[in-house]
Amino acid sequence: MANSEEIIPSYWYNIIPDLPKPLPPPRDPPDAEFSRIDLLRKIMPSEVLRQQFTVERFVSIPREVREAYINIGRPTPLVRAKRLEEFLNTPAKIYFKYEGATPTGSHKINTALPQAYFSMKEGVDHLVTETGAGQWGTAVALSARMYGLNSTIFMVKVSYEQKPQRRTIMQLYGAQVFASPTSHTEYGKKVLNENPNHPGSLGIAMSEAIEYALSNGYKYLVGSVLDVVVLHQSVIGLEAMKQLQELDEEPDVLVGCVGGGSNFGGFAFPFIGSKKGSKYIAVGSYEIPKFSKGAYNYDFPDSAGLLPLVKMITLGRDYVPPPIYSGGLRYHGAAPSLSMLIKEGIVDWREYNEKEIFEAAQIFLQTQGIVPAPESSHAIRAVIEEAREAKIKNEKKVIVFNLSGHGLLDLPNYESMMKRIG
Amino acid sequence: MLVSYATLGYPNREDYLRLVKGLVEAGSDILEIGLLPKYAKYDGPVIRRSYKQVSTWLTDFWSLLEETRRAVDVPLVILTYLEDWVSSLSQVLAKMKEVGIDGVLFPDLLIDFVDEYEKYVNEIKSHGLSAVIFTSPSVPDPLIHKVSRLSDMFLYYGVRPTTGVPLPVSVDSLITRVRTLVNNKLVVGFGLSDIEDMKKALKAGADGVAIGTVYIEEIERNGVESAISLARKFRGILDGA
Ligand SMILES: Cc1ncc(COP(=O)(O)O)c(C=O)c1O
Numbered sequence: 053m054a055n056s057e058e059i060i061p062s063y064w065y066n067i068i069p070d071l072p073k074p075l076p077p078p079r080d081p082p083d084a085e086f087s088r089i090d091l092l093r094k095i096m097p098s099e100v101l102r103q104q105f106t107v108e109r110f111v112s113i114p115r116e117v118r119e120a121y122i123n124i125g126r127p128t129p130l131v132r133a134k135r136l137e138e139f140l141n142t143p144a145k146i147y148f149k150y151e152g153a154t155p156t157g158s159h160k161i162n163t164a165l166p167q168a169y170f171s172m173k174e175g176v177d178h179l180v181t182e183t184g185a186g187q188w189g190t191a192v193a194l195s196a197r198m199y200g201l202n203s204t205i206f207m208v209k210v211s212y213e214q215k216p217q218r219r220t221i222m223q224l225y226g227a228q229v230f231a232s233p234t235s236h237t238e239y240g241k242k243v244l245n246e247n248p249n250h251p252g253s254l255g256i257a258m259s260e261a262i263e264y265a266l267s268n269g270y271k272y273l274v275g276s277v278l279d280v281v282v283l284h285q286s287v288i289g290l291e292a293m294k295q296l297q298e299l300d301e302e303p304d305v306l307v308g309c310v311g312g313g314s315n316f317g318g319f320a321f322p323f324i325g326s327k328k329g330s331k332y333i334a335v336g337s338y339e340i341p342k343f344s345k346g347a348y349n350y351d352f353p354d355s356a357g358l359l360p361l362v363k364m365i366t367l368g369r370d371y372v373p374p375p376i377y378s379g380g381l382r383y384h385g386a387a388p389s390l391s392m393l394i395k396e397g398i399v400d401w402r403e404y405n406e407k408e409i410f411e412a413a414q415i416f417l418q419t420q421g422i423v424p425a426p427e428s429s430h431a432i433r434a435v436i437e438e439a440r441e442a443k444i445k446n447e448k449k450v451i452v453f454n455l456s457g458h459g460l461l462d463l464p465n466y467e468s469m470m471k472r473i474g
Numbered sequence: 475m476l477v478s479y480a481t482l483g484y485p486n487r488e489d490y491l492r493l494v495k496g497l498v499e500a501g502s503d504i505l506e507i508g509l510l511p512k513y514a515k516y517d518g519p520v521i522r523r524s525y526k527q528v529s530t531w532l533t534d535f536w537s538l539l540e541e542t543r544r545a546v547d548v549p550l551v552i553l554t555y556l557e558d559w560v561s562s563l564s565q566v567l568a569k570m571k572e573v574g575i576d577g578v579l580f581p582d583l584l585i586d587f588v589d590e591y592e593k594y595v596n597e598i599k600s601h602g603l604s605a606v607i608f609t610s611p612s613v614p615d616p617l618i619h620k621v622s623r624l625s626d627m628f629l630y631y632g633v634r635p636t637t638g639v640p641l642p643v644s645v646d647s648l649i650t651r652v653r654t655l656v657n658n659k660l661v662v663g664f665g666l667s668d669i670e671d672m673k674k675a676l677k678a679g680a681d682g683v684a685i686g687t688v689y690i691e692e693i694e695r696n697g698v699e700s701a702i703s704l705a706r707k708f709r710g711i712l713d714g715a
């Protein structure tokens with residue numbers, strides 16, 4: 053058994069050089085009055101930006117970041133879901149990588165830490181970001197604090213109202229938290245003008261955070277979608293690969309949920325890159341049908357159109373996601389690298405509705421005891437279906453999924469799902 | 475190898491012709507001439523500004539290309555988006571050959587036409603033109619390796635996702651890596667922003683550099699002569715390297 057520190061990789065994995073086709077580069081819209089690509093330079097810490105455009109297959113993790121990973125409890129456990137297997141009476145083996153075991157309860161801290169670290173190294177003193185479910189904001193609030201920086205978080209209004217505990221944690225970590233759309237930015241004012249009761253969306257909050265960072269000279273941290281985030285998240289998959297090796301297991305099926313694509317990519321890409329596994333399943337929400345109804349187009353990652361266009365699977369930047377309880381999945385697009393892998397048929401996708409994921413969450417928490425984040429329950433649903441199929445076909449396959457977060461702060465959401473769905 | 479870029483017709487007819495002559499006299503080995511595109515998808519703000527200016531007056535670009543040909547004797551490579559020509563490619567390539575153009579570079583070939591790039595490369599070559607292939611860090615290694623042998627004159631490697639925005643990239647490590655994949659002359663450009671970048675690129679194994687945005691910025695600030703002096707300086711660096 054390797055000691056736990058040996059399980060944490062010393063480099064991140066970047067899938068871009070291993071993609072089947074060139075990744076279409078980010079670009080400025082026609083007749084742009086300003087360059088969005090140039091804007092990135094003003095809002096992102098420069099090392100983060102360098103990593104965004106790096107195409108080295110392996111990017112070394114600074115020693116200080118590796119130590120921070122250890123400090124937050126990495127490596128996270130890889131657990132065999134024995135009771136779930138028994139419940140499903142399946143010949144398949146099921147493992148999950150438990151990202152809920154970090155202090156902030158999800159995978160988001162894996163990229164917040166390095167981004168905050170690089171900011172600190174560059175002399176930045178204030179970080180800004182948006183958050184949907186609250187997971188990303190929590191991760192940024194803690195990471196900022198760990199490096200002695202201030203933070204301001206634009207939280208999507210529905211989540212701000214549904215998840216007051218998340219807001220409290222961020223505030224305990226020392227962050228300033230706003231319910232977006234706000235009147236602190238021009239974009240927020242415009243949205244409120246059109247609809248004072250706008251529930252907000254990740255796209256709007258993102259636009260507000262960028263504008264706020266820009267007008268105050270702060271740095272903006274990106275929580276998903278961009279390649280650099282997927283790069284940092286690869287710590288999940290790289291650890292899981294080692295942990296499986298130690299157990300002498302060869303994975304067959306790898307599963308994760310998709311909001312912007314970072315936990316899925318971070319978990320599955322190292323396996324795809326080293327040709328381990330034969331089936332990769334990205335799971336989205338039925339209510340936000342980007343995989344089934346989205347187009348593969350150049351689109352803005354943010355609804356205000358402040359970031360460069362990227363080619364991705366998207367429902368359109370003006371799409372307003374319905375207020376489902378998986379706040380982290382309320383996003384119109386998916387990471388460009390993931391979008392390409394889906395289009396090329398290398399990654400499969402599924403979409404499940406709230407009823408389906410609620411059932412899955414119940415099965416999981418009653419067998420394994422962990423209350424999964426509603427986002428992660430999408431992955432669980434796909435795992436259950438794979439395991440049931442294995443039973444019908446009598447296949448002894450090994451299914452591994454990423455449990456991206458716990459749901460202990462989503463209990464009000466579960467309560468209302470219980471009432472509606474029962 | 476010094477590959478110098480000029481936007482056809484920028485900043486105006488006369489100065490443009492002075493510029494291309496001057497760039498060659500200053501020691502450019504190859505001239506890359508950019509045609510005004512419908513949508514400058516992969517160009518940065520500086521080159522977009524040059525297109526915008528040209529779009530206000532240039533209508534007959536063929537005659538200006540002919541004049542360019544008469545003005546200089548180094549190989550001329552046309553930089554133009556394939557997207558603008560897909561429906562009339564054969565005629566356009568024939569016409570280019572007729573006016574004495576030597577090669578064609580489509581920056582969008584491996585991005586928007588990657589499934590059919592071989593067809594287009596063959597089409598260029600069948601007109602007796604050189605096909606110069608544009609690659610970038612987001613092109614997967616096996617594909618870079620494959621196209622490096624197909625590319626005529628040299629393989630163009632653009633280090634940044636757009637021209638002329640000095641995004642922080644590690645020029646040296648990018649080139650060190652791509653060098654091992656390329657058995658052809660390797661010319662690095664697309665956002666080389668300063669002398670430091672240039673030196674790094676050469677040291678890391680590039681056979682040449684392609685310069686564009688800095689000339690245009692220099693023309694905006696100080697005029698054509700000053701851009702030509704820059705080319706002389708770059709030539710010096712190449713010869714000293
Ligand atoms: C627990 C959890 N899982 C998944 C996601 C979706 O994001 P991504 O697709 O970037 O991993 C989120 C986003 O907030 C989340 O909090």
